Amino acid sequence: MRFTSETSSDGVSEQLFTLGEIPGVLWTRQGATGTRPLILMGHGGGQHKKAPGILARARRFVAECDFAVVAVDVPGHGDRPKDEEYHRIATENQARVEAGAELAPLIAAFQALVARQTVPEWQAVLDAVQQLEHVGAGPVGYWGVSLGCGLGVPFVAAEPRVRAAVLGLGGALASADAATRITVPVEFLLQWDDERVPRDQGLALFDALASAEKTLHANPGRHGEIPAFELDSSLRFFVRHLT
């Protein structure tokens, strides 16, 4: 793990790093020492580790809860090179949708493929970050919607360090099987008028989660229109389960 820059603003420190080929960012309270809860955040499709939605949430998790937050670029996103295979598949999918194919199953298959790479990558990120003195091996949470849900469900299912997860904007086609292996508390965000994930697919993914405590928050609006008050709720959810 190699740190490449460190800046801070409003009491939040931001450290860019690379872990092997993976570019990442770690946020902690400025001057933080000792073990604290850690949130791993998975960004959406076409976004990156410092996309506005990630950044805004990460800063609040740090500033209001004193958590550490880590996010890395998904293959083919952000500061990572174009992945030829993924790029080819995405281009083919685009052509199929234009020819009338259904979008959801194509997204699902693609996310399942990428998850085979990101699950071990994110586990390596946890290993590395938890060795830092100002993060340590405390409780871990996961936050990710859309692509961050498609990749997050198999990750949370595979990684016993994760004790609570906010997921959403994803459907059962992609990850119902992995969802049946998730038993930690989940807050699941669903957009009632999601143009990318059919409503019944989102409900079916929530249904598939094996967690004894899981809570579905559904709000009107399209895929990208999660209301601001849900961030307050995510924050309280993590405080409840990680502290």
Added chain:
Amino acid sequence: MRFTSETSSDGVSEQLFTLGEIPGVLWTRQGATGTRPLILMGHGGGQHKKAPGILARARRFVAECDFAVVAVDVPGHGDRPKDEEYHRIATENQARVEAGAELAPLIAAFQALVARQTVPEWQAVLDAVQQLEHVGAGPVGYWGVSLGCGLGVPFVAAEPRVRAAVLGLGGALASADAATRITVPVEFLLQWDDERVPRDQGLALFDALASAEKTLHANPGRHGEIPAFELDSSLRFFVRHLT
């Protein structure tokens, strides 16, 4: 409006009253003076105005938010005399269910009938309570699940003073039509394994609400098993919309 008793504990004052034939209870902060937000609470079937679920919520709304809270007995419940017509219908329904009839449509028809009486009753209660010096004509919220939803949906649809409502454990059969006339913010509670309200009926009622801001909170468990953290959420919802 005639007050029949006043007690207080832990800083919460409880005043029993009758308004015509309607027995009710008003909770306010002890020593409260002046106008404040008011929550009208509708109890569940077979319950009454001081059922444990009502009492626990009312006390928190008062103690933590300084709201006034009012609840009255639904006809045939609590301190009200048995209503012969309702009792006859309930008995007939019971017999039909035992003979194999579906429960949900019977409940729906019954609640629609009772609502024709409770909507004007509750409006009269608001009129009376808002004239009290320690309540006044401030913003009004409604909280009610199960029977409190079946009666609450037509009430909220009819009563322009209500600015926000927590509803749930109800289905579209009972009140989808009235729901299309509700435009205020709603937090809607659904129990994923509700044995009384079929899941698709609950989702359809949420769907029918015309509110631009509505949020569905679904949790695993049976009809009576709303998790405790939802009360925290109801509280924040009312604070957001009534203060």
